[in-house]
Structure formats: C-alpha cells, structure tokens
Amino acid sequence: MTKHLIVLSEDNLSFPDPESALNDPDGLLAIGGDLSVARLQNAYQQAIFPWFSEGEPILWWSPKKRAVIMPEEVHISKSMAKFIRQTDLTLSINHAFNDVIHACSMPRKTQAETWISSDIINAYHQLHLQGKAHSVEVWHDDKLVGGLYGVNVGGVFCGESMFHEHSNASKLAFIGLCQHFKRYGGVVIDCQMITAHLASLGVKEALRGDFIRQLTQYQSCNISAQCWERQKLVLSK
Known part of the structure; x- marks a missing residue:
C-alpha cells in the first residue's frame, strides 16, 4: 500500500494513524499545523513528536522503532556508581527549564546547526508553563x-x-530522572531514537506498535503533582 505524507491544517488538531508514517524517511507522518500546547499534547499522547530545522515547515514523526526504558532498568556501571558516590555535582527538577532547553539547542561539535529552533523553544516553554514539560538540571556549585x-x-x-558541559553530567541527569520518576509511579521513559550514549544507560529499542500500546496503557496513570515541583534530587547510591 502506498503511503502519503499528510498535510495538517491549523484549525484541526487531529493526526493520522502513526502506523501510516512513511518508511523513507522512517517515521515521517505529517507536515504543517502549528506548535500549540493542545496540538503538542495531542501528538505526545499518540507517540508523535515534532522534529525539523530552522526555516523548514513543521515535520511530525513516529519512527518504526522507539528507544524506551523502564526507569528501574537504568544501567549504572561500576565506574558511574563510583562517580555518583564521589561527585560534588548536584541535581534539581524544574529550577531552570529555559536555561536547559537553550543549552540543548546549542549545536554539538559534530553539528553545523540544531533542530531546537526558537519556535520549538517558545512552544516547549508554553508547555512548561502549563505543567506538561519538565527539566532535570545538573549543577557544579551555581553553574548549570x-x-x-x-x-x-x-x-x-x-x-x-x-546536554552536558561536565563529564558524566547528562548521564547523571538521566539516572536522576529514572530514579525520581519511578519513585512517583512512572512506568516508561521514551527517548525517541536510540544512540550509543542511551544504550549504555540501558535504553532499548521497541517496535512502534509496542510503544503505542504502552503509551495507551500508562498515559492515564495519576502521577502526583509533587513529582514535578521545584526540588533538589538525591540519587540512590
């Protein structure tokens, strides 16, 4: 069956079935629409996310394979466990969302540009203000x-x-998220697409259909609002 890229209208928040996403490029589902809070929430509830470069139209994706982890399965190597015991880095939740997303938007050494455009930053800032988007921060003294x-x-x-500007800082943030989210009843962490960095932390690939079933099952879980209150995080050692 031939698959076609769907063009979204700005006055209709619905998305096509993720299983109708293109095979090449893998997971491209739709184009257009907007980045409103309502549309973004609708997208995430259906295993869809935006990913596009500055100056491009909005592109919506749901790839055939998804990088996921149950938070209790996060892998902490012996060297990382030693680092956690000895480090003077500290962690927090929702203390500096805007600073984190701006830091994530900086191009990596191997990149000429970033996909986290000003439109993405503004959209996720609105999600954060609505209590839907959250950050984990790693600090060295008062420096993020x-x-x-x-x-x-x-x-x-x-x-x-x-992102990280200090050795092991992003791993520390991820381990902190896993432990904290599990503590409040969180079941699954979606990392979108697998990388060697994520795989080293225990993240594995799941088929899109399996992830959608998990998402459908667990998105109605009642996670206490206390989970996302501004707070310091203490890692289990």
Missing part, C-alpha cells in the same frame, strides 16, 4: 553543567534532548 528536558504524559515521560 548538564540536564535534560521532556514532556510528561501520565506514567510516561517523553525525553526530548539532553
């Missing part, structure tokens, strides 16, 4: 040296991006 941000959908946390 690492962190991550993402969107919470009930018992699922959909990670968007992470």
Whole structure:
C-alpha cells in the first residue's frame, strides 16, 4: 500500500494513524499545523513528536522503532556508581527549564546547526508553563553543567534532548530522572531514537506498535503533582 505524507491544517488538531508514517524517511507522518500546547499534547499522547530545522515547515514523526526504558532498568556501571558516590555535582527538577532547553539547542561539535529552533523553544516553554514539560538540571556549585528536558504524559515521560558541559553530567541527569520518576509511579521513559550514549544507560529499542500500546496503557496513570515541583534530587547510591 502506498503511503502519503499528510498535510495538517491549523484549525484541526487531529493526526493520522502513526502506523501510516512513511518508511523513507522512517517515521515521517505529517507536515504543517502549528506548535500549540493542545496540538503538542495531542501528538505526545499518540507517540508523535515534532522534529525539523530552522526555516523548514513543521515535520511530525513516529519512527518504526522507539528507544524506551523502564526507569528501574537504568544501567549504572561500576565506574558511574563510583562517580555518583564521589561527585560534588548536584541535581534539581524544574529550577531552570529555559536555561536547559537553550543549552540543548546549542549545536554539538559534530553539528553545523540544531533542530531546537526558537519556535520549538517558545512552544516547549508554553508547555512548561502549563505543567506538561519538565527539566532535570545538573549543577557544579551555581553553574548549570548538564540536564535534560521532556514532556510528561501520565506514567510516561517523553525525553526530548539532553546536554552536558561536565563529564558524566547528562548521564547523571538521566539516572536522576529514572530514579525520581519511578519513585512517583512512572512506568516508561521514551527517548525517541536510540544512540550509543542511551544504550549504555540501558535504553532499548521497541517496535512502534509496542510503544503505542504502552503509551495507551500508562498515559492515564495519576502521577502526583509533587513529582514535578521545584526540588533538589538525591540519587540512590
């Protein structure tokens, strides 16, 4: 069956079935629409996320394979466990969302540009103000040296991006998220697409259909609002 790219209208928040996404490029589902809070929430509830470069139209994706982890399965290597015991880095939640997303938007050494455009930053800032998007920060004294941000959908946390300016800082943020989210009843963390960095932390690939079933099952979980209150995080050692 031939698959076609769907063009979204700005006055209709609905998305096509993720299983109708293109095979090449993998997961491209739709184009257009907007980045309103309502549309973004609708997208994440259906395993869909935006990903496009500055100057491009909005592109919506749901790839055939999804990088996911149950938070209790996060892998902490012996060297990382030693680092956690000895480090003077500290962690927090929702102390500096805007700073984290701006840091994540900086191009990596191997990149000429970033997909986290000003439109994305503004859109996720609005999600954060609505209590839907959250950040984990890593600090060295008063300097932000690492962190991550993402969107919470009930018992699922959909990670968007992470950064580090200090060795192991992004790993520390991810481990902190896993432990904290599990403590409040979180069930699944979505990392979108697998990387060697994520795989080293225990993240595995799942088929899109399996992830959608998890998302459908767990997005109605009632995660206490206390989970996302501004607070310091203490890692289990």
